[in-house]
């Protein structure tokens with residue numbers, strides 16, 4: 001059997017992708033499918049850390065948050081990521097994968113706090129680590145949390161799993177003539193204001209020389225193919 005191309009990666013799962021075709025919340029079959037993909041990679045011996053979004057439950061800049069203090073709305077968004085993280089951790093347990101949820105916000109009765117050496121220990125033990133509550137700070141996103149935690153744990157790659165299959169010249173949901181890049185530099189992605197990830201996340205990864213792969217969460221087998229070094233999605237590089 002050929003070996004995985006990576007030893008340690010950080011996977012960013014979009015909260016909205018968890019909705020599947022539902023209007024909000026967590027779609028059961030969608031989470032089960034995602035977990036099956038993650039479990040397959042974890043069983044190959046790849047050390048896997050996950051950051052999950054919260055957009056399926058709450059988004060700080062959503063219409064429902066209109067008139068709210070931005071920081072308060074963002075804290076609600078971070079708490080939403082804790083719920084998704086718990087759901088994901090439990091779904092992993094059900095397929096026999098040991099996962100540990102660590103929160104950037106102290107809520108000790110619910111999940112253990114994020115402590116970097118502990119996270120590294122779990123990864124070395126082959127456990128999947130799920131980083132909840134984003135960066136713990138308002139005005140940031142879970143994409144930035146992925147860049148931050150990915151840098152902290154020395155991941156070789158940030159994998160951004162999303163609804164589109166890569167980075168396009170424009171938002172493919174709005175512009176059907178948009179074309180996909182197979183690779184793009186951080187500087188170009190930032191300069192062109194490509195909205196697939198926020199500029200803070202791009203800039204942090206650029207400074208840390210941490211490449212990002214944007215790929216489809218909907219395409220079956222894409223995660224495994226990517227881990228095996230296959231051509232998938234868009235590589236964002238220094």
Ligand SMILES: Nc1ncnc2c1ncn2[C@@H]1O[C@H](COP(=O)(O)OP(=O)(O)O)[C@@H](O)[C@H]1O
Nearest residue numbers: 014016162163166167168170171173194195196
């Ligand atoms: N240049 C672009 N290339 C690819 N996707 C883009 C681009 N600009 C905007 N998008 C949008 O960004 C979304 C991906 O962002 P993502 O963070 O996964 O969504 P979420 O906000 O649910 O986390 C896609 O659904 C796509 O419609």
Ligand SMILES: O=c1ccn([C@@H]2O[C@H](COP(=O)(O)OP(=O)(O)O)[C@@H](O)[C@H]2O)c(=O)[nH]1
Nearest residue numbers: 015053054055060074077078134135141142
């Ligand atoms: O470090 C962080 C991470 C997230 N959030 C809030 O949590 C929400 C959900 O995260 P995100 O939008 O990144 O999730 P996704 O797009 O992946 O569903 C955001 O809108 C923010 O309001 C935040 O304030 N700080």
